[in-house]
Amino acid sequence: MFRPGPQHSMHIRRESLKPMSQRFAEAIEDLAKGIGAGSFRSEAEISQGVIKRILHELGWPVFNVQVVAPEFKIGTRKVDYALCHPAGKPSVLVEVKDLGKADNRGQKQLFEYCFHQGVPIAVLTDGREWSFFLPSGQGSYEERRFARLDFIEDDARHAAETCEKYLNFDRVKSGEARRQAERDYEAFRRQKEAASNYASVWRRLLAGPDPLLLDLFSEEVGNETGVRPEPESAARFIRRQAGAAVASPGKSKRKRTTRRKVAPVPAPGGSDDPPSLTFRGEIETFKTGAEVLVAVFEKLASLDPDFCKRYSERHRGKVRLYVAKSRGHLYPGRHRPTSSSHRLPGGWWLATHYSNPGKVQRVREACEVAGLKFGRDVIVHIPVGSRKGRTP
Known part of the structure; x- marks a missing residue:
């Protein structure tokens, strides 16, 4: 009979004291290492070693085949997993493929399942890449995808938060996962519409x-x-x-057709919409573009105590700093009102006097420093057709 020793018991206690989000992020990091090392060589190994572990971390009773139903039969076909609530009624379908095979063909197959079953959320994954779809959306398969993850390329905390939003057992049961998926799909659709212009x-x-x-x-x-x-x-x-x-x-x-190519200025949202920030799927609106800029830097500085230092070292003008320990270094030799700067966590100061495209550029730089993807993890709308949102 196994009796845990003192060290084993202490390890278990330490693990149980960790916040769930931290444990989940660490689990994703561990899986990413295994995927990168080639530990999962087939669809079956991905299904058992990656998908089931993720579902377990998200609170699903993976051994209850009425709730986590493997090889769920839909008509004459079978989907790899149906996540059910109530038991036997699918709320999420998960189709698993070999590494590199979660492609258009897999999307078509998954959507055929969804059309037969009327499932709110569909997931296509090869263990490394995860695509989340809203089957009831409009357009092509790609246009119904509202979120995408890469366990190796993406930050583990971001991956954990995304999986929690759409696949957490309690959120699926309450319907909040479906509502969040619908909100994010609509936000993504609007961003794509804006990008077409x-x-x-x-x-x-x-x-x-x-x-x-x-x-x-x-x-x-x-x-x-x-x-x-x-x-x-x-x-x-x-x-x-x-x-x-x-x-x-x-x-x-x-x-x-031979003109020089230039980088587009991000212009999400309509010109009449208020300034807004979408940070990892959560949308906030503001009165001014300066408030959007401040909100981005405050969030990143709060998440990472070294963010301001790294940003200041990488991004600065020739004669001024954009983020500095001293307010005087933001506008050297110029008089600016106190509203042209903002105090950040850790005693740093942020310059806020920019044109609206300038504010967007500062946000781009902040994403690069924080390892986030601008336009996906962080989306800003600061109207560029007027001076709304510009500080004095």
């Missing part, structure tokens, strides 16, 4: 150029060189970047 908006901004874009460009040149360019000189340069097709719309289509 990026190119035309960007061309219009360059052709003007838009006053905010001109202001941002001039401010950044001033930050780097200490000399703010003359407005007309800066405007001529910006117009040249649009290429001949934008500067001279009457020229041939052939020349339009």
Whole structure:
């Protein structure tokens, strides 16, 4: 008979004292190492070694085949797992594939199951990559995907939070997982709709150029060189970047196809929508763009005590700092009202006086420092068609 020794018992107590989210993130890190090392070589090994462990961590009774139903029969076919509530009634379908095989063919097969069963959430995974779908959504399979994870590439905490949102046993039972999936799908759909207008908006901004874009460009040149360019000189340069097709719309289509490519300015949401922040699926609205900028930096500084230090070392102007230990280093030689800066956790200061595109750029940089994906983990909407949200 096994009797746990003192060290074994102490280890169990230490593990039980860890918050569930931390334990789950550590489990995902452990699985990611195993996947990277080739420990799961077949669909069956992925199903038993990865999927069941994830479901167990999320509170599912994996040995109750009426709740976690393996090889669930739908018509003449079988789906790998049906997560049921009440027992025998699927709330989530999970289709498992070999590594690298969770592709379009797998999506088609999964959606055929869903159409027969009317399931709120569908998951396609090869153990490493996880795709979450809302079968009742509109459009193609890809357009109904509202979340995606990669256990190896993504931060384990983010992966744990995402799985918790959509697959936690209690959240599925209460219906909150389905409601969250519907909200996130709708947010994703709106972001994609906005993205379809990026190119035309960007061309219009360059052709003007838009006053905010001109202001941002001039401010950044001033930050780097200490000399703010003359407005007309800066405007001529910006117009040249649009290429001949934008500067001279009457020229041939052939020349339009050879214009220089430029990076699009993020413009999620409609111009009439209030400034907003979507942080890992949770949406908040604000009165000004500066409040969005502050909210992003406050969240990241609270999550990571070293974030501000790393950001300050990587991103700064030539004659000023964007994040500094001293407020005076944010606007050296300039008088700015106290509303142009904000105190962050850890005694750091954040400069908030930027044009709206400038605020978006600071958020991009913050995501890069924090290891988050801008446009997915962090989505900001700061209207660029007006001066709404700009600090004095």
